[in-house]
Amino acid sequence: MAAKLLTRQDYGRRIARAIALIAADPARPPSLEAMAEAAAFSPFHFHRIYREITGETPAETLARERLSRAAAMLVRxxxxxxxxxxxxxxxxxAAFTRAFRAGYGVAPGAYRDSGGIGQRLPQPRLENSDMFEIAIRDEPPLxxxxxxxxxxxxxxxxxxDRLKAWARARGLETPGTRWIALYHDDPSSVAERDLRAEAGITVPEGVEASEGVTLHTLPPTRMAVLVFRGPYAELERAYRWLYRDWLPGSGExxxxxxxxxxxxxxxxxxxPAEWQTAVMLPLRPSPGGAAP
Incomplete structure (x- = not known):
């Protein structure tokens, strides 16, 4: 069993190199031979191994990367x-329009002109902030x-994508797994090339760091949570509303x-219209309350 686990982990590490090659420039997709060489697999077997490790084909990874970047260019x-x-x-x-319409359900020009397809947030009425769909909850340490x-x-x-390959190779992806990103900077204030973020997955004790994956514990935290429905490219709308409209009138x-x-x-x-993302704003302990 130990040998099989090590082999699967090695496969995950090698497939991660192919993922990085695809993402380096989605406008110029690598050939099958280049991806197979990056992963050190025979081209005859690369596609099957890639699909088993990632859950999708290289073509599907590429299409997802392209459409995600395209949506951001259009709406932002x-x-x-x-x-x-x-x-x-x-x-x-024309080819782009067909692909975008198939993925997002609307033509790219209409998507851009309407400001996206995600949910619309309410206009601010700070004297009655209870109307907003914000949940304040205590998150456990993760x-x-x-x-x-x-x-x-x-x-x-x-x-x-790299993290998913790493986790699948170790059997860490379960129904209870949480996929969480941390965003350290304001994209309106920090140069794009310097923005810092982390793609994360919850894991049990005993898991060890490896292959560019680091481990740390998020402290118990009181959170303001807004669940946004729509494409990830439109999430900045939720952040603007939280910081500009909700936070100043919340007393938090x-x-x-x-x-x-x-x-x-x-x-x-x-x-994409059905994607759901919890945008989570860490809050200080409530007045008079103990630190979490």
């Missing part, structure tokens, strides 16, 4: 459809295995911890 930067198609490696604007990500936040999916103070996101359902099996 307001880029022209043809320019996004070119930047993301599609052969034509043991997290994480992969560091540096750069544009919408690129953190690559870190999660943010704690000295990074913001978190918890991904509540599977983006690989659901359309």
């Amino acid at each position: 930067e307001g880029m022209a459809v043809a320019a996004v198609a070119k930047r993301c490696g599609y052969g034509s604007a 043991r997290l295995a994480s992969v560091a990500h540096r750069g544009a936040y919408q690129g953190i999916g690559t870190a999660f 103070e943010p704690a000295d911890q990074p913001a978190r996101e918890e991904y509540l359902n599977d983006c690989r099996s659901l359309p």
